[in-house]
Amino acid sequence: MYLARxxxxxxxxxxxxxxxxxxxxLVKRLALDGTEEGGxxxxxxxxxxxxxxxxxxxxxxxxxxxTLFRNDRIPVQAVIAGVVDDVQLHVAEGGRAVADGASGSxxxxx
Amino acid sequence: xxxxxxxxxxxxGRVVATVKQETLAGVTLQWIQPLGADGxxxxxPLVAVDGIGAGxxxxxxxxxxxEATLTLAEPFVAVDAGIVARVDRCELADGLAVRE
Numbered sequence: 001m002y003l004a005r006x007x008x009x010x011x012x013x014x015x016x017x018x019x020x021x022x023x024x025x026l027v028k029r030l031a032l033d034g035t036e037e038g039g040x041x042x043x044x045x046x047x048x049x050x051x052x053x054x055x056x057x058x059x060x061x062x063x064x065x066x067t068l069f070r071n072d073r074i075p076v077q078a079v080i081a082g083v084v085d086d087v088q089l090h091v092a093e094g095g096r097a098v099a100d101g102a103s104g105s106x107x108x109x110x
Numbered sequence: 111x112x113x114x115x116x117x118x119x120x121x122x123g124r125v126v127a128t129v130k131q132e133t134l135a136g137v138t139l140q141w142i143q144p145l146g147a148d149g150x151x152x153x154x155p156l157v158a159v160d161g162i163g164a165g166x167x168x169x170x171x172x173x174x175x176x177e178a179t180l181t182l183a184e185p186f187v188a189v190d191a192g193i194v195a196r197v198d199r200c201e202l203a204d205g206l207a208v209r210e
Contacts, residue, residue: 008147008202010118012171012195016162016181019194024171026147026200040144040152043117043171052203062177075173075180075194 003030003084004058006050010043018073022046025080027058032089044078045069055084117152118145118197119172121164125157133187140164140193142172147200158191169197 004027012024023046028036034055044058047068058078059065065076123141127134138160144153161181164170170193172178179185181192 008200010171010195010200011198013198014162014196016194018180024195026202040117040146052201062173062175065177073180073185075177075192077173077175077177 001057001059001081003087004028004042004044004056005030005036006052006054006056006080007036007041008052016075018071018075020069020071020074022069023049025050025052027056027078027080029058030055034087042078044080045076046080048080048083050080050083056080057082057084117172117174118147118200119143119158119170120145121160121166121168121170121193122155123166131188133184134159134189137161137182137187137189138163142170142191142193145169147202156191158193159187159189160193162193162196164193164196169200171195171197 006025007028008026010024024043025046026041027044028041031037050056059081060078062077065079066072068079119142121140122143125139139157140160141155142158143155146152158172172191172193174191178189178192179187
């Protein structure tokens with residue numbers, strides 16, 4: 001799984017029947033410091049009802065997706081598994097241990 | 111972790127292959143060009159099976175690896191990319207991107 005931000009959504013009315021009516025969201029993977037990583041956006045199916053701009057947890061594997069939807073015919077590989085409220089890092093960038101108890105939160109600038 | 115996954119692409123052509131493995135009999139093979147949500151090309155073109163009837167030039171969503179077989183009636187076929195939806199439009203947080 002990885003951290004990502006919802007950056008948009010895909011409106012697609014003409015779909016494969018196995019895909020169902022789930023919302024298709026565009027997400028961008030986030031690095032540890034909360035900044036967006038390069039590379040093309042990923043399309044993930046929304047299970048929890050998130051909006052654009054929210055930080056989410058992506059599970060990116062077909063079998064996990066089929067388990068989540070309890071449907072072994074759904075042609076999907078990435079699913080939004082949850083909304084992330086906060087991420088607490090115990091190890092600073094570069095592996096230096098963070099002082100006890102002072103785990104730095106990576107709440108990105110709003 | 112799977113490298114390319116559910117992605118956007120534009121249908122850029124069709125592949126006609128009369129002699130092929132029988133599980134692909136009667137299956138439409140489309141040439142597609144992967145796109146980022148901004149519409150820019152993202153990676154090399156590839157051939158995907160088309161179970162929904164996407165037209166030339168249309169933007170589609172496709173899936174790869176094992177999940178591609180789920181876009182065909184017969185699940186045990188040797189395919190690694192399958193079209194799952196035709197995109198009406200993509201709305202990005204900072205304005206519209208790929209339009210139909």
